[in-house]
Amino acid sequence: MKYSFFCTNNYRKAPVVKGLLLMLLCVSTFTGCQKLLDIDSSHAVAEKNMWNSHEDTRSALIGVYGLMRAALANNNAFWMYGELRDGDFASVQRQDIDAIIKNNLHAPLDMLNDLSNWRRFYAVVNAANLFLEHVGDVKQRDQRYSEQNMNVDVAQIRFLRAFAYFNMVRVWGDVPLITTSHDGDFVNKPRDKQATVLAFIEKELQAAADYLPYNYSSDDPQQLGQYYNEGKDKWNGVLARKLSAYALMAHVAAWQAKYSYVAAYTKFVIDNAGKGTISFANSDQLTASNGFFSGRGGNNVISNHMIAFDFEFANGDASYSGHLEELTLAAPLVSKRQPEIYVPKDTILGLFDQTVDDRFSLDSIKGEPTSDRYFTSFDSHTPIFSKIKVVQDGATSDPDFRLFGSAIIFTRLEEIALLRAEALAVLGDTGGAADLLNQIRDLRKLYHYNAEKEGDLINAIFRERRKELMGEGWRWFDIIRYNKLKRNDARFNQLIDQGGIYWPVAESLLSQNKLLVQNPYWINK
Numbered sequence: 001m002k003y004s005f006f007c008t009n010n011y012r013k014a015p016v017v018k019g020l021l022l023m024l025l026c027v028s029t030f031t032g033c034q035k036l037l038d039i040d041s042s043h044a045v046a047e048k049n050m051w052n053s054h055e056d057t058r059s060a061l062i063g064v065y066g067l068m069r070a071a072l073a074n075n076n077a078f079w080m081y082g083e084l085r086d087g088d089f090a091s092v093q094r095q096d097i098d099a100i101i102k103n104n105l106h107a108p109l110d111m112l113n114d115l116s117n118w119r120r121f122y123a124v125v126n127a128a129n130l131f132l133e134h135v136g137d138v139k140q141r142d143q144r145y146s147e148q149n150m151n152v153d154v155a156q157i158r159f160l161r162a163f164a165y166f167n168m169v170r171v172w173g174d175v176p177l178i179t180t181s182h183d184g185d186f187v188n189k190p191r192d193k194q195a196t197v198l199a200f201i202e203k204e205l206q207a208a209a210d211y212l213p214y215n216y217s218s219d220d221p222q223q224l225g226q227y228y229n230e231g232k233d234k235w236n237g238v239l240a241r242k243l244s245a246y247a248l249m250a251h252v253a254a255w256q257a258k259y260s261y262v263a264a265y266t267k268f269v270i271d272n273a274g275k276g277t278i279s280f281a282n283s284d285q286l287t288a289s290n291g292f293f294s295g296r297g298g299n300n301v302i303s304n305h306m307i308a309f310d311f312e313f314a315n316g317d318a319s320y321s322g323h324l325e326e327l328t329l330a331a332p333l334v335s336k337r338q339p340e341i342y343v344p345k346d347t348i349l350g351l352f353d354q355t356v357d358d359r360f361s362l363d364s365i366k367g368e369p370t371s372d373r374y375f376t377s378f379d380s381h382t383p384i385f386s387k388i389k390v391v392q393d394g395a396t397s398d399p400d401f402r403l404f405g406s407a408i409i410f411t412r413l414e415e416i417a418l419l420r421a422e423a424l425a426v427l428g429d430t431g432g433a434a435d436l437l438n439q440i441r442d443l444r445k446l447y448h449y450n451a452e453k454e455g456d457l458i459n460a461i462f463r464e465r466r467k468e469l470m471g472e473g474w475r476w477f478d479i480i481r482y483n484k485l486k487r488n489d490a491r492f493n494q495l496i497d498q499g500g501i502y503w504p505v506a507e508s509l510l511s512q513n514k515l516l517v518q519n520p521y522w523i524n525k
Contacts, residue, residue, distance in 0.1 A: 088347050133181055266423065269413075326404065458482075
């Protein structure tokens, strides 16, 4: 998947998909920076030149991955949606970021307007629908395109379509469910109930899981031989696999508070992690500049991401925008005087309060960090969140050349273990939940959970998620799940009950499609 720099939107450059997207009938030429990724279908490639050979399916498949990555990366949407609202990060001076942190999503600011528009995700959906409608044509026209290859391709596309819808459901709640492709304008249809969309997502993921392999180009029964004549090093950590589907199913179930399903799906992921060559990362592996977040997992034992979209520097994918580092890093790591977001010292000290914490800890006598993997420059007014710091390839970098190569990671094995701990705690298996919590604490050199000192186990699990997953796009969604479980925060209960946990729908969408209605919470705000 190749990305390039396109044009400048104010002071930032946005990554977009290059030639591969031209292979998709859903993609038209990009028209200006303001609408960089508002993609309409216009038959950029004549249909007679497409869907003839298995090379076409490969190009279209990778193009859908590229569209998904672009949807998450543009305007740093992945973190704007998942990390900032009510979160631990503070804005240094950007008004738009501060508005998100304070839940002022109706503020008349360009970035908020762009993030309120779901068209980038529907570009993924449309490309996926188009693939599913035409993949059979390739099967008929190209004898090299085997039934097994087609089944695996279709499974990936169904996964990506489900993933796009899950992202939209978490952000907007009710969204139109569209399962056929379109040419030109999006279909004018009302928003479908969230429950309907989630049921569709579950069905798609279950179907995808049946055909997805644990690894590509391996002896996996679902994927014998080389996938598209490439070795496994080409694909693993890049494409969706069986564990990807089960991990996403676990989160779909958690969003619906179906914790018995969460327990089952997370158990499958953990029990079969070895088959996907996925393992836990120690603190060095997790936070090294060429470690877990670099490329497809860095130069260590962690070689495969479960659900991730990479920006490998070696492939020319590194970019200025679409990475957390754009917001969090500053001198001396990069040539920038101060970050755009940071975690205040009081928050850091309140969370990382054990002197043995491998992620960050402070000597209580000297007042100096004894571990600074998550935060550096702690003596400054704005500590630098340096957990993720992949400048260029992460191994050799020039601070004056601000290109970042970190992957967008949706989940990892530690996150799945903590999600399973959450499910078991809710279901009453406190022993199993505590064991999983302690397994993660062992990785970070922490003391084991002590019920007498720490109190409620669910609180302890969510607190550990808050620390372990900081900067990974989980904070807002964890807050939602926690408050749905506890219902002990009147302000947040009101947000849940009135739909304030969702983003407003962009006014441009409402004007274009009169069948859409605004999320009630944002009417007259």
